[in-house]
Amino acid sequence: MTHYKLAFIGFGNVARALIELLERKRATLKKQYDITYSITGIATGRHGFAVNPNGLDASKALSLVKSGKSVSVLSAVPVNDSLAVIKQSKADVMFENSPVNRETGQPAIDHIRAALEMGMHAITANKGTVVHGYRELTALAKSKNKKFYFESTVLGGTPVFSVFREAMPTAELISFKGIINSTTNIILTRMENGETFDEAVSYCQSIGVAETDPSNDVDGWDAAIKVAALITVLMSTPFTPQQVDRTGIRGVTSEMIRSAKDKGQRWKLVASAERSGGQIKARVAPELVPVSSRLYGMESASAGLEFRTDVLGDLAIIQTEREGMGAGPEETAYGLFADFINAVKE
16 A cells, blocks of 8 residues: 655645545545555645645645635644745645746746655646646656656646557647637537627636636637647647737627528637648637537537547547536546546556
């Protein structure tokens, strides 16, 4: 039986969903993988910091945060920043889920660098770390015989990076195309059903998939940074969201959607990239999708990608929304959970 100490840097909806998933799967982890765990460090943006190398009470931490209180009362040692939590938690695995910084990837990159330097596996849903730190952090992880995994950065818990890493060694990615921002897909689907843009945005805010300021989604930035991450990792070419030709969905009107519907078409925010002539061209923009396209059937929180490779031709990975599942934190948490298992079992 192997026991792992876990540290959480960032304690928002995704991190809390991960703790709930870990608790639900505790018996399965022990039975199938001989894994037990304890939580030894928590760093939050608004609710303090806590460290106890002998283990923190996860249920109490969740309760404190949900009631708006600080987790600092649980700490066995004084800590007042995220790096101190990483250094004093004595963790084996660090989950990094601080807010995304599309310009620099900081401070998440520093968090992951510190964890790897201290001999921890580093797992993240933070896209900025991949776009701005992939090569450095991957090399550092290899030098420490640890893993830097980030499955949840694109399509939540649906496997993309691990499919190429494990099932498609040496495959060359020529192009990809798909829907990778569920929030805009929900907005466009609800507009098809008669809501205005503002009404659809308000709905997404009410269920927690859009921020108070929805510009990150509706202006295409979230999709652009995901495109940059896919290119950086799967096409082995450093790329930033600023290099993506980006147009959001603010210009898609109800009249445009009704007209498309009459013609058997749909507006979708489509993300794509293609390698041609030694260069990579990347784009995020609203496109009219015909009924013959796989993307046409991706409604509401559904998402997916079509890949073209040199060895298998066309490959599609699709996450279809079903009742109780979709664009929420639980799906992203599962990607982190799977990365944890894959990191430690290897």
